[in-house]
Amino acid sequence: MDLALVERLICPRPHQATPLVVRADEVVEGNLVRGVVGCPQCFAEWTVRGGVVEFGAIAEMFRCSPQMLRQSPALLGLAEAGRLVLTDGASA
Ligand SMILES: [Zn+2]
Numbered sequence: 844m845d846l847a848l849v850e851r852l853i854c855p856r857p858h859q860a861t862p863l864v865v866r867a868d869e870v871v872e873g874n875l876v877r878g879v880v881g882c883p884q885c886f887a888e889w890t891v892r893g894g895v896v897e898f899g900a901i902a903e904m905f906r907c908s909p910q911m912l913r914q915s916p917a918l919l920g921l922a923e924a925g926r927l928v929l930t931d932g933a934s935a
Contacts, residue, residue: 844875844894854882855898861885 852863861884869877880896881888890897 844891844896846870846873846875849875849880849896852880852896854885854887856882856885856887858884865891 846865846867849865850862854861854863861882863880863882865875865878865880867875867878869875874894875891876894878891879888880891889899
C-alpha cells in the first residue's frame with residue numbers, strides 16, 4: 844500500500860472522521876508492507892500484512908440501519924469531491 848494512500852485513511856468506526864496513524868515495520872520502495880494503523884480517537888488498531896490493511900468485517904462494526912446506510916457517504920467523508928475509499932470483501 845502506497846504510503847501516500849495510507850496518509851489519507853480515516854477511521855472506519857462511527858465517530859468524527861479521524862485520520863489514522865501508521866507504525867511502519869516494513870516499507871519497500873514507498874509501499875507499506877507490514878505495520879499497524881491506528882486511530883488516535885478510539886484507539887482501534889488494524890494490522891497491515893502484505894501491503895493490505897486488515898480492517899476485518901467493517902460491516903459488523905457498523906450494523907447499519909437503512910437511515911445510517913443512506914448517511915454513509917457523510918460518515919465516510921465522501922460529502923466532498925476528491926475523497927477516496929477502498930473496500931473489499933463483505934464491507935464492499
Ligand atoms: Zn477511531
